[in-house]
Amino acid sequence: xxxxxxxxxxxxxxxxxxxxxxxxxxxxxxxxxxxxxxxxxxxxxxxxxxxxxxxxxxxxxxxxxxxxxxxxxxxxxxxxxxxxxxxxxxxxxxxx
Numbered sequence: 031x032x033x034x035x036x037x038x039x040x041x042x043x044x045x046x047x048x049x050x051x052x053x054x055x056x057x058x059x060x061x062x063x064x065x066x067x068x069x070x071x072x073x074x075x076x077x078x079x080x081x082x083x084x085x086x087x088x089x090x091x092x093x094x095x096x097x098x099x100x101x102x103x104x105x106x107x108x109x110x111x112x113x114x115x116x117x118x119x120x121x122x123x124x125x126x
Contacts, residue, residue, distance in 0.1 A: 036066065037086075087103065
């Protein structure tokens with residue numbers, strides 16, 4: 031059985047924005063039959079939370095991700111470019 035992928039979603043405060051982004055990613059992955067564990071944190075907490083994650087999705091600049099790929103986007107808030115970002119996410123999850 032394949033290892034379940036882990037996504038870290040980060041925004042400025044880890045309250046509203048990251049919740050919206052995490053839910054939309056989760057919904058889109060479910061539509062495609064892809065299971066992943068999604069964790070939320072503040073952008074400033076990424077370095078201490080990134081270990082063990084396969085991908086970071088963020089709405090703001092983050093650092094300290096090591097070799098974990100980062101997708102910086104607001105498409106899950108605006109709806110513009112969301113499909114393209116989902117394809118990027120899926121690509122990282124399948125390749126990683």
